[in-house]
Amino acid sequence: MGHLISGRRSVPAFRTEVEARAGCGVLACFQCGKCGAGCPLQEHLDYSPSQIIHLIRLGQEETVLASKAIWLCASCETCTTRCPQGVDIARVMDAARSLAFDRRVPSAVPSVPSFYKATRANLMKFGRMFEVWLLASLKLRTGDITKDMDLGRKMMAKRKLNLFPTWNRVWETRAIFKRVARIEKERAAERAADTQSGSGSAGGAAASPREGGPGNASGGGNS
Amino acid sequence: MKFAYFPGCSLHSTSSEYDKSFRAVCAALGIELEEPKKWICCGTTPAHATSRLLGAALPVKNLRIMEEQGMTEVVVPCAACFSRFKCADHDIGKDPQLAADVAQAIGAEYGRTVKIRHPLELFLREDVRAILRQKVARPLAGLKVACYYGCLLTRPPEVTQFDDTEYPMSMDLLLRDLGAETIDWAYKVECCGASLSLTNSDIILDLTRKIILDAKARGALALVVACPLCHVNLDSRQFQAEEKYQTRLEMPVLFFSQLIGLALGLSGKELGTDKHLTDPSAILSAVQA
Ligand code: SF4
Ligand code: SF4
Numbered sequence: 001m002g003h004l005i006s007g008r009r010s011v012p013a014f015r016t017e018v019e020a021r022a023g024c025g026v027l028a029c030f031q032c033g034k035c036g037a038g039c040p041l042q043e044h045l046d047y048s049p050s051q052i053i054h055l056i057r058l059g060q061e062e063t064v065l066a067s068k069a070i071w072l073c074a075s076c077e078t079c080t081t082r083c084p085q086g087v088d089i090a091r092v093m094d095a096a097r098s099l100a101f102d103r104r105v106p107s108a109v110p111s112v113p114s115f116y117k118a119t120r121a122n123l124m125k126f127g128r129m130f131e132v133w134l135l136a137s138l139k140l141r142t143g144d145i146t147k148d149m150d151l152g153r154k155m156m157a158k159r160k161l162n163l164f165p166t167w168n169r170v171w172e173t174r175a176i177f178k179r180v181a182r183i184e185k186e187r188a189a190e191r192a193a194d195t196q197s198g199s200g201s202a203g204g205a206a207a208s209p210r211e212g213g214p215g216n217a218s219g220g221g222n223s
Numbered sequence: 224m225k226f227a228y229f230p231g232c233s234l235h236s237t238s239s240e241y242d243k244s245f246r247a248v249c250a251a252l253g254i255e256l257e258e259p260k261k262w263i264c265c266g267t268t269p270a271h272a273t274s275r276l277l278g279a280a281l282p283v284k285n286l287r288i289m290e291e292q293g294m295t296e297v298v299v300p301c302a303a304c305f306s307r308f309k310c311a312d313h314d315i316g317k318d319p320q321l322a323a324d325v326a327q328a329i330g331a332e333y334g335r336t337v338k339i340r341h342p343l344e345l346f347l348r349e350d351v352r353a354i355l356r357q358k359v360a361r362p363l364a365g366l367k368v369a370c371y372y373g374c375l376l377t378r379p380p381e382v383t384q385f386d387d388t389e390y391p392m393s394m395d396l397l398l399r400d401l402g403a404e405t406i407d408w409a410y411k412v413e414c415c416g417a418s419l420s421l422t423n424s425d426i427i428l429d430l431t432r433k434i435i436l437d438a439k440a441r442g443a444l445a446l447v448v449a450c451p452l453c454h455v456n457l458d459s460r461q462f463q464a465e466e467k468y469q470t471r472l473e474m475p476v477l478f479f480s481q482l483i484g485l486a487l488g489l490s491g492k493e494l495g496t497d498k499h500l501t502d503p504s505a506i507l508s509a510v511q512a
Contacts (some may be wrong), residue, residue: 021275023318040414044426071424075268076374077412082386088379094272101273111422119269123281127263129232138421148424153460155237158498160459162236168261176284179328180277187324 014061021095022086035079045069071109114141127168227294228256231304238451240495244480258449265307268418281329282311287333302450306375360488361401369443374414401486404407415456445475475503
């Protein structure tokens, strides 16, 4: 396990950006470690969920975005369910990886963002998952051609994979992806403006627990 | 009784036996299912992990499609789709800014009129349960199984509003009604690794092995699941775990709908039990004997 603290800066902008993306604050965390204790992936992670939360509070952007943990989190919601302080850790993990994804930070587990990209491309092409296409495009992205060939063959033999796609609301789906990207850009610009004018770091509001009412859900930004 | 039915992508491909058995059971019980026209993927992890807004917009788009088609209550067998629907619906209810952004993203206002149900909830409704009890043709007596709920059915509880979050019993009660014995075990709500299946199968095989070994040690003859992703990891990847850890697991993994079907007297073929990669014949002969 690496050193928790690297570099000298502590940047609240990183924390508030993560909080805004998560729709939940991290300041309520009192480092009890319960989230890590129940995490099924714990032994495979470089930083435990509680360490990721703490790193975010400390503004350790590079360490968080370069961690394996943010990509290996399986979104099982155990941590979120058990946190005595109402921190929605699973969403915070999502927020951190979405930030790394948007900023194209090289991933410590590159196959995961490749899988996200391949799936997103798949949905924009077909509207639904078309597994054969997805698997092929994932192989091209990761370069790991032989992975799961044994499984693929067996699933083919049992006719568990469709050989032909169906197309469903492809244009509507693409329009959703496009509009989402546009709205997110607008929100990010609003947050940046807020931070510059100094009003965006109202971390107190963002630190309220996940069931703390709708005010909490908009995080530290765009109020 | 009639419900909207959202199968999701997996039930149209990798877990078509879940689709087939659920439909067959509903038909036998006189429950009508109607698939919304032209539904789209719920977005699953690649959507919510890259954008909270996209992760909410895709499920809400589907709910809006159902609302437009006059549907008021939808049954969602895939635990991942179920979780995405519940989360999105919960979040737009709590966060007006997110709700406004979602409306803009899908180009429509969704009135939150569609109720979201997992089939386990459906089968535990008193009226359905009564019909079910009546129609049992082949009680599952002597069948000792481990009910595996995985992560997304019960978590987080304020979102899914389904059963006990740490020790759910709905599937156990349902199968006990049908005569089966269900065991008390430690991995009921542990995660199988779900969406890491395609990218980090090493981790999946580790989790698969642990889950199966616990069920085996406590004498379960089969695992019973309610999620297509769990099924791929536990059934279809089981042979890989056996190869990797040089051990024999030989644990049949069935969908709960297949067990209901067997109890109702339907044949394995009608329930798609021939589709599994891990041989379930021990269970089939135990039930049919
Ligand atoms: S996030 Fe919650 S569970 Fe995790 S260490 Fe902090 S207070 Fe404890
Ligand atoms: S949601 Fe992620 S971090 Fe939380 S317990 Fe599950 S795998 Fe671990």
